[in-house]
Amino acid sequence: MRNSRIMSVGHYVPPRVVTNDDLKACMDTSDDWIQQRTGIRERHYSEGWTGAADMGAEAAREALDRAGLRPQDVQCIVFATLSPDVDMPASACLLQNLLDVPGVPAFDVRNQCSGFLYGLAIADKFVKTGTYDHVLLVGGEVHSTGLDLTTRGREVAVIFGDGAGAVVVGPEPDARRGILSTHLHAEGKFAEKLWLESPASRSRPRLTEEMISGAEARIYPKMEGRYVFRHAVNRFPEVIREALDANGLAPADLALLIPHQANLRISQMVAMGLELSERQVFNNIDRYGNTTAGSIPIALYEALEAGRIREGDLVCLAAFGAGFTWASALIRW
Amino acid sequence: MRSAILGVGHHLPPEVETFGVRRPIATDPVGPSTLAVPAANQALAQAGLSAEMVDFIVFATMTPDVTFPGAGCFFQDQMGCTTVGALDIRAQCAGFVFGLVIADQFVRAGAYERILVIGAEVHSSGLDYSDHGAQISALYGDGAGVALVGKGEGTRGMRGAAIHTDGRQYDRFWCEYPASRQHPARMTAEDFRAGRHFITMDVDAVRCFGEDALVAVMAEALQAADVSSDQIDRFIISHILLEVAETAGTRIGVTPSRLNLPAARHGHLSAAALPTALSEEIAAGTLGPGDTVCLAAAGAGFAWGAAVVTL
Numbered sequence: 001m002r003n004s005r006i007m008s009v010g011h012y013v014p015p016r017v018v019t020n021d022d023l024k025a026c027m028d029t030s031d032d033w034i035q036q037r038t039g040i041r042e043r044h045y046s047e048g049w050t051g052a053a054d055m056g057a058e059a060a061r062e063a064l065d066r067a068g069l070r071p072q073d074v075q076c077i078v079f080a081t082l083s084p085d086v087d088m089p090a091s092a093c094l095l096q097n098l099l100d101v102p103g104v105p106a107f108d109v110r111n112q113c114s115g116f117l118y119g120l121a122i123a124d125k126f127v128k129t130g131t132y133d134h135v136l137l138v139g140g141e142v143h144s145t146g147l148d149l150t151t152r153g154r155e156v157a158v159i160f161g162d163g164a165g166a167v168v169v170g171p172e173p174d175a176r177r178g179i180l181s182t183h184l185h186a187e188g189k190f191a192e193k194l195w196l197e198s199p200a201s202r203s204r205p206r207l208t209e210e211m212i213s214g215a216e217a218r219i220y221p222k223m224e225g226r227y228v229f230r231h232a233v234n235r236f237p238e239v240i241r242e243a244l245d246a247n248g249l250a251p252a253d254l255a256l257l258i259p260h261q262a263n264l265r266i267s268q269m270v271a272m273g274l275e276l277s278e279r280q281v282f283n284n285i286d287r288y289g290n291t292t293a294g295s296i297p298i299a300l301y302e303a304l305e306a307g308r309i310r311e312g313d314l315v316c317l318a319a320f321g322a323g324f325t326w327a328s329a330l331i332r333w
Numbered sequence: 334m335r336s337a338i339l340g341v342g343h344h345l346p347p348e349v350e351t352f353g354v355r356r357p358i359a360t361d362p363v364g365p366s367t368l369a370v371p372a373a374n375q376a377l378a379q380a381g382l383s384a385e386m387v388d389f390i391v392f393a394t395m396t397p398d399v400t401f402p403g404a405g406c407f408f409q410d411q412m413g414c415t416t417v418g419a420l421d422i423r424a425q426c427a428g429f430v431f432g433l434v435i436a437d438q439f440v441r442a443g444a445y446e447r448i449l450v451i452g453a454e455v456h457s458s459g460l461d462y463s464d465h466g467a468q469i470s471a472l473y474g475d476g477a478g479v480a481l482v483g484k485g486e487g488t489r490g491m492r493g494a495a496i497h498t499d500g501r502q503y504d505r506f507w508c509e510y511p512a513s514r515q516h517p518a519r520m521t522a523e524d525f526r527a528g529r530h531f532i533t534m535d536v537d538a539v540r541c542f543g544e545d546a547l548v549a550v551m552a553e554a555l556q557a558a559d560v561s562s563d564q565i566d567r568f569i570i571s572h573i574l575l576e577v578a579e580t581a582g583t584r585i586g587v588t589p590s591r592l593n594l595p596a597a598r599h600g601h602l603s604a605a606a607l608p609t610a611l612s613e614e615i616a617a618g619t620l621g622p623g624d625t626v627c628l629a630a631a632g633a634g635f636a637w638g639a640a641v642v643t644l
Contacts, residue, residue, distance in 0.1 A: 001442065051514025077498075082401045083519075087530065088508040089395075089500075089634040090423040097500035106498040107431050107636070108423035110403045118420050125438035145519040146511070182444075184389070184418030188410030191402050199459065199511065199530065201396040202364030206459040207530055213522045219400075219511065323402040325419070 004127035005178035006331065007069075007134075007170040010062025011301040012055045013163040013288065014046035023158060028151040034158050039264020043161025043289030045144040051085030052164065053094035056138040059166035059297070060099060063136070067168045071099040074168075075132040077106035078122055080115030080139040080293035082322070083146060084108065087199070095138060112194075113260050113321020114184070115139055115293035116165075120317070120329050121182035123169035133170055139293030140164025146196070148220040156223050159263070161289030165297020177312075177332040181246045183239055186325045194228050194322040196221045228324075229266060235326040236270040240318050243330040254280050255313035255333075256303060261285040261295040262321060270318075282308060292321070309333050335492070336440035337485030338642055339447075340382070342375025343612035344368050345476040345599065351457075352471035356600045358457045359475045364398025365453035365605075366407035368477035373412060373449050375612070376481040382447060384412045387481075389445040390419040391436050393428030393604040395633070396454045397421065400511075408451065426573065426632020428452055428604030429478070430496060433628075433640050436482040437491045446483050452604030453477035459508075461531040469534055472573055474600035478608025489643050492625070493557030495550050496638035505538040506633040536574070539632075543572050546637040547581035551629050554639035560625065562586055565641070567620055569593040571606035571630040581629070606630065620644060 019042040020031035034040055046055065056079060064071060077099075079092035086094070090108035111118040116139035123135040143160035147153060172178030198218035199207040211218040236259060244250055251274040259267045264285050271281045282303045291298060296317050303309050313333045320326040345357035346368065359368060369392075377383060392405035399407075403421025424431035429452035436448040453476070460470035485491065510529040511520035524530065547570060555562060568587045570578040575596040582592045595602060595610040602609055607628045614620040624644050631637035 047516055049514050049516070051512070054514070083513040084423075085514045086503075086507060086509045086512045088423075088532070089425050089503050089506075089636065092423075093498055093500035093503045093634045093636065095500070096498055097503060102499040102501055103497050105431070105496040105636075105638075106500065106634075110397070110401065110421040110423060111419075112402050118418070121418075121444070122420075122435055122438065125435075125442040125444060128442045129438055131438065142513040145513050145516050184420070185416045186390075186406050186409055186419035187416050188402070188406035188408065188419065191399075191406045191410065195402060196400040198400060200364070200399040201455040201458050202362050202367070202398045204360075204362050204458045207520075207525065209522050209525050212520055212525055219520055221401075323406040323419070325402065325406065327418070 001128050003172040003175055003178035004124045004169050005172035007168040008063045008066035009167050009297055009301045009304060010059040011165045011298045012058035013044040016045050016047055017042050018045050026149045027154045029154050029158060038159055039285050040289045041286045044163055046142050046162045052081045052083055052140040052142050053085045053091045053098060055164035056095050056140040057098035059164040060136055060138055063166040063168050069134060071101045073134050074101055074104055074136045076126055076135045077104055078109060078119040078135060078137045080109040080119040081141055082110060082112050082292055083141045083143055111325050112323055113262060113292050114319040114325035114327040116296045117317060117319050117327035117329055118184055121184055124179045124182055127169055127171055135169045137169055138164060138166040139297050141292045141294050153220055155225060156221050159290045161291050163288055163291040163294040163298050165294050165301055167297055180330045180332055181243055182329045183242050184327045186323050190324045194223045231324055232266045232320045233269040235320045236318055237273045239326050239328040240274060240316055243316060243328040247330055251276055253314050254316055256280060256282055256308055257316045258282045258296055258299045258303060260319035261299060262290050334441055335485040335490040336437040336482050337490030338480045339483045340376040340380030340481040341608055341612040341615055342372040343478040343609040344372040352467050354471055356474040357476050359455050364404060364407060365394045365396055365455050365477060366398050366404045366411060369408050369451045369453040369479055370411045372477045372479040376479045380481045384414050387414045387447050387449050388417055389439060389448040390417060391432045391448060392421050392451045393432040394453050395423060395425050395603055396456055396459060424636045425634050426603045427630045427636040427638045429607045430628060430630055430638030430640055434494050434496050440482060440484060448482045450480045450482050452608050454603045454605050461528060466531055469532055472601045474602050476599060476602045476605040476609050478605045478612055480608050492560060492641040492643055493554050494640040495553040495557060497550060498634050498636045502538055502635055505535040508532045540574055540577050542635050543577045543631045544581050546631045547629050548584045550637050550639040551585050551627055554641045558641035560641060564625060565627045566624040567591055567593055567626045569607055569610045569626060569628050571595050573601040573632060
């Protein structure tokens, strides 16, 4: 069975930059408070009628260009998002329409912060089995339209930003290179520690006006921050070691770890736990906030641009987030 | 190596009279994850496996328990499948076929050996019960169907499949809100009062597209499986419009005795329709080991797919 590899990466972030100081206009917060807890300085917010698929299409076009491919060469589209353009159908359908490739199978993966890596695991298998030669995997979010941008919602709202990234996954003839393994986990016991409740099909009715605009609005994400933090700093190193162990490798072998950009403090704790140097970990949360399914491909794009990944390098992508879900992928570039 | 369906199960809530028709409707506040638990236990029992032996979960739904995380996480917790991966996919009415194809990939690549593939929906909590929505709302039912997918041997298992999407008419059959693309807020009280969070469907577009799509994709799956239509013991065809599934069956030359149309019995169960119908037949003894089935579904997206499987 052949290996797969990431052939190219593209990204898109909307032009509007929202700094921590800008947020002070709608909530009681401060640049110091946000930076101290999260490492975030600014994030991007989309405008107008821009959805995850619109941004995803921009990222996809860049990735395809860089792979020397046309949209017509794509055989399958996997879209990871938790903020779809519309409730139904999947954002992958809208993305496919924008790329004008009718007929190509397209579906959404809804695995929150681990969505991109769940999608990568799927793309990897489709290529490995020889089913497809070119899978387009996109991760993207428009969080800004679903946040409680008042003082009441500040703990969660300040963290998130909009953005999208895309990769083309294709065949790798060298069995020692490409995506070496993927590892996926979930623990639904903690589903309500970081979640967005409504609309909820388990409520009857699924949505009420009270849920939207009542004093206890349920259409905004909620998080028990400390709880999530504690689990993240355990699960991240665990799933990174799982990937390394599966391939007989050690943290010292890593040229670069790209953790999902959830919180700079989490990334720092993970690096410390694995005894990784600053040079071995890539972070860009200061400029984008948490873009959830978009964060890993955006960071991967920037790491490549900055020359932080060279041919033959061992790269680990890892994520932890809502679900809880967590995942890793080990790649010989 | 090929993957195989080692067990199936289904669970439908009791029938309730709604819009003048009887439909399985979840009257308790439960999500699709909860409906899927008894169905999964049935599938596991049939395969002679226990929940701890499951190594991956693929959950297809368009009506998740909550907005996020995915229904698969809630399902995993209720099943006690510790920390195995729980993938949630969205491919609307064709979700189960997409899920089956993804599970097949993981098995063939040697990543997992015992995957629960779930198609489950609780439509009833999100339907428009006003006169305005009655025509569409009357079509839906709630339910869950589950397949335990593992390794196949010989000709047993997934023989061939095809999945497709055509997003050009995504707004002909959709539920628009909440819509993250709407700035500055994806769902307002005004959107709610206007009923923009209900499913709308252009019946002519859906009928027209669905019929041709089903016929073409069944032919494609049969060809991929290298079997002829005569070798199929049962065609299970799911579409929200019963007559579309029926016509597609007729056009591909299936006699009524070899045709199973889940919408005729339960209304439209979306992702749950195909595994529910398969499970019903296995429970009734009308399908069993060695029989070959063609599972086909088409719907919103538009997304459609078919799989030819020997039980």
